[in-house]
Amino acid sequence: xxxxxxxxxxxxxxxxxxxxxxxxxxxxETGFRPGTNGTIIPRNIIEKFSARWNGEEIFAxxxxxxxxxxxxxxxxxxxxxxxxxxxxWTGDQDFRVTESVIITVT
Amino acid sequence: MAERRSFxxxxxxxxxLPFDSARATPEALADLIREVTGGKELRxxxxxxxxxxxxxxxxxxxxxxxxxxxxxxADYVKTIHVLNEKNxxxxxFSASLTPRNGRAQVGTRIKLADTQKVVAIAETSRGEFWTAxxxxxxxxxxxxxxxx
Numbered sequence: 001x002x003x004x005x006x007x008x009x010x011x012x013x014x015x016x017x018x019x020x021x022x023x024x025x026x027x028x029e030t031g032f033r034p035g036t037n038g039t040i041i042p043r044n045i046i047e048k049f050s051a052r053w054n055g056e057e058i059f060a061x062x063x064x065x066x067x068x069x070x071x072x073x074x075x076x077x078x079x080x081x082x083x084x085x086x087x088x089w090t091g092d093q094d095f096r097v098t099e100s101v102i103i104t105v106t
Numbered sequence: 107m108a109e110r111r112s113f114x115x116x117x118x119x120x121x122x123l124p125f126d127s128a129r130a131t132p133e134a135l136a137d138l139i140r141e142v143t144g145g146k147e148l149r150x151x152x153x154x155x156x157x158x159x160x161x162x163x164x165x166x167x168x169x170x171x172x173x174x175x176x177x178x179x180a181d182y183v184k185t186i187h188v189l190n191e192k193n194x195x196x197x198x199f200s201a202s203l204t205p206r207n208g209r210a211q212v213g214t215r216i217k218l219a220d221t222q223k224v225v226a227i228a229e230t231s232r233g234e235f236w237t238a239x240x241x242x243x244x245x246x247x248x249x250x251x252x253x254x
Contacts, residue, residue: 017208030217032194053206061201066193066217068166074213078206 004099006087011104012079020051020059021074024089024097030065046071046091053103054083063091079105130196135189135225138196142187142227143235153238155226164218164244173210173228173236177203183210185229192222218244 003025012018024046031043043065050060058077071089082105089097139148156170175183182205188198201212210228218224225239 021213028217030194056206057204058206059201059203061199061212061214063199064195064197066190066195066198068215068217072213072215074170074211075201075203076207076209076211078208080206 004087004089004097006085006099006101008085008101008103010102011106014079014081014105016079017076018079018103019074019076020085021072022049022051022087022099023070023072025070026089026091026095028063028065028067028069028071032065044092044095046089046095048088048090049073050088051075051077052086052088053077054081058085079103081105130191130193132191135191135196135223138189139225139227142189142229146233146235148227148235148237150237152236153226153228155224155238155240157224157240157242159241160243160245161218162245164220164247166215167218167242167244168213169216169224170211170213171226171228171238172212175210175228175230177205177208177210179205180231182207182231183228184231186210186212187227187229188216189225189227190216190218190222191224192220193218198224218242219247220244 005023007021009018026046029041029044033041035041045065046063048062051058059075084100084102086100152174154172161167171186173183183203186201189196190198198216221243223239223241228236
């Protein structure tokens with residue numbers, strides 16, 4: 001699915017602290033809002049976001065409904081070795097999206 | 107006339123009640139803070155909570171939490187929590203960090219249902235809890251308005 005967007009440097013020097021930004025398309029429906037027919041719209045949110053660098057978890061975050069629609073997350077990490085960073089979002093209604101980027105460390 | 111007035115007051119109370127019961131309260135926030143810290147001392151400082159003081163649209167509020175920390179194996183920030191006072195639920199997010207993060211900083215966008223206090227709590231690997239809070243004025247609320 002192409003509805004996730006990652007902003008990370010393509011290259012980094014070893015030991016540098018780099019910023020990674022991740023954005024995903026999702027309504028983050030809170031489960032507290034009445035719809036047009038007066039009934040509550042069922043909750044549909046992303047609950048977990050995580051990032052792995054060559055398999056090692058470098059960041060994880062759990063969301064409540066108070067995270068805005070189309071969740072955006074920015075965090076930092078130290079570039080140790082070249083490799084792939086895998087991002088995973090999971091949530092209600094079996095929501096599961098993965099995205100990855102390659103970062104070359106020199 | 108008096109009867110009519112009391113009826114109107116009663117009707118107003120019935121209309122307002124569902125919204126009030128679906129709100130977190132300062133007590134719920136205090137309970138969650140106790141749960142997060144496990145009753146340990148919560149000190150003000152080290153944490154910087156960046157959030158605009160005045161928000162037009164509570165549906166997207168940019169927020170950044172940064173914590174002063176060497177981020178070494180001996181002393182690093184383990185968790186950053188963000189909590190609020192008046193949304194339907196007091197919890198906003200919890201982020202897990204390791205020394206590998208290099209800098210204890212997390213940015214995201216949140217929803218705020220009302221003018222309220224936002225609280226950030228950082229737990230360090232040494233078991234200390236640091237906090238910062240900010241008052242945010244919201245002119246158009248999120249979460250509880252009807253969808254049209």
